[in-house]
Amino acid sequence: MRILLVHKNFPGQFRYLAPALTKAGHKVGVLTWENNKNPRSLPTAEYKYQPRKTKGLSGFYTDNVENGAAAAMRAWQLSKAGDAPDVVFGSINWGETLFLKEVWPSARLLGYAEFLYATEGRDTGFDPEFSRETPESKIRTIARTGHLVLAATRADALLSPTKWQASTFPDELQSKISVIHDGVDTDRIAPDPSAQYQVPGGPLLTAKDEVITFVNRNLEPYRGYHIFMRALPKLMAQRPNLRVVLVGGNGSGYGPTHASGKSWKDIFLEEVSDRVDHSRLHFTGRVLYSDLLNILRIGRAHLYLTYPFVLSWSMLEAMSLGCVVVGSATAPVQEVIQDRVNGHLVDFFDHEALADRLAEICANPDAQQGIRAQARQHIIDTYDLRRVCLPQLMDFVETAGA
Template sequence: MADMPAVANRVDADARAGIRAPRVLHFVTGGFSGATQVAIDLVEAHRASGNFDAKLVLRRKRNTESGRVEALRQKGLDVEVVAGWSHAVTIWQLARICRRFCPDILVAHGFSDHLWGRYAGLLAKVPHMIHVEHNSRERYSRCRLSQALWLSKCTDAIVGCSEGVRSSLLARGFPAEKTMAIPNGIRLVPYQGPVPELAARIPGIVMAARFARQKDHETLLRALALLRDRGLRPTLQFAGGGKMRYKHAAQELCNQLGLQEQVNFIGFCSDVPALLMQHRICVLATHYEGMPLSLIEGMAAGCAVVGSQVVGVQEVIDHRYNGLLAEHASPSSLADALEDLLRDDVGAQRMADAARRDAIGHYSMERMTSDYESLFATIMSGRPSQETRAGRE
């Protein structure tokens, strides 16, 4: 890839010559998932760097809150929302935005939005398209996988948000010559400076994740009940929105297990870094992941971290070096890991220190932004491959 100084130099030269900055349109679900956050972060980074003129387009979901969309606009981001009730309408409205904005590159994030985004790009004759996959296990039917593979012919790059996601894409038959990994990153500013030692924190647990089928709140609640039987009663903070039916199911299970006094469903949290730095343990119980940003935030906050042993998570956690892995969907295994961290202060602090070093060293927003903008610059500097041109004819 091109490096960032080369990107900046080219943009400066273009500005002196009166040439506009290249335009990038990021299309993603409006469900404010991890994929949404990555797209938002990239649009903000483009605006800050000045290397690209960026627009964010969200596909409306039931939980697309107008207040959160307006907050993005108040921050100076160019944001539009398209309908989500019909794929055809989504494609038509996005294509219309593309014709008006005239992006040089369309970046379509996440399943199944990367399908509808690229169809719109084809209709609007967008010169370059990028498919970004944010999870290692998506609900590809035979029909949708066939569409995605066909669309890969007219796609310049296919990006997995981790090496695990890249491997899953290759296993499904996506072209190796176009498929790469760009790990997600987090904003490190809230975590800079000294963080409290674990002994000075609330001896409790935080899981910052939306309520969705992908996440495994149930296993964490059952693990908490097992800890109670072992004489340990840590508090648990569930931070995150998501689908109400999954939240209600977790609340019902919490009541059935008699954990109401230990568990707090706080919903959307506007200051996750502060919440994490107040507590000793960050947990991500999940069925599958792409790149677990909430876990990396826990690492950066100096928490002792525990994650389910699934693709994405096991790429981040080196068991017993910077955290603990628990068997997937196993309350007893998760309870064992949590008990280790609650009873072994020295070991927990050692792993928390290693986790913080890894988060700061490997998962910064600056590194992620540099990789994406270098990819965009590489695509813009070269002509489409023969395969790409053939896919559009």
């Protein structure tokens, strides 16, 4: 088949699927934003669109509809050249698939439905420290759902990576949704007792050291960075040999920037600065993927906190590595982790209890061997790339919505 993958930041969720489709003999092409700097090896067409710098209350909806229009106009150019896909599979996050059914009405249109915002029960309003409910905030949230629902209704079939993320979409769309994760390469992402990591300008760390890891694309409240930082004074006092490795950038991430213009990293580091041992606190910034895996491998515990939002690949990858994951008792995490079975769950906001649980794990690492084994086995059984997810993903692309 001729398959067009559409994603503003390709490959994104198609990083494993795209090469698998090509290997299976399908002719695969890509439609993406011209500002996407990710490397690509497939035939690619780019569309041009510049988001507005200032947004009104409905700005998210307007931006994504116009982004979708730009993608459709580029698609029309492709159609005039005789390029007609049998299947179009795209993320609905940025409106790119909104109008593609008008360009190729006979193609099956598949949508990657990652998450639907709501004014309550999900990320919006979850953390009262940063979210105040106002008429304006409600309008902005609903405006962020407009293009997502429209794109979902236009699609012939939808895919969500987890059950909880699928459940965020309206009941009338549920019959369209298949729940299939992108997959975890458990063959590559596996434990290695010999792993080590050289902290830039710091010590060489191995699994013999007492290390806790924390990984986010950006160090931000959405992923509980502020809660972890507030747990550190008590935790570091209880564990005088503990080292903490934090991986992540300084951007605003999924939420807004701080009013001062400072990074969230600096805001919360300053808050606890006089109560932590900076010589045992290691901020790496963003790192190579191979380094990330080794950082996770050496940890006695890996912390993953999140609002009720999209589940990060990093948590599942940490479990595949046999990490002892301490996660927030929020819906996306609870779908995967059972407390004290294949990981640990803590109240998102209770930094005191978090410090105690991490100290308990560090004090008796041998007691966690069963949890490590259960964590990896759960990923192999449920999220393994080659044996579970890829076959389901291939079947979805080849048959869904027919």
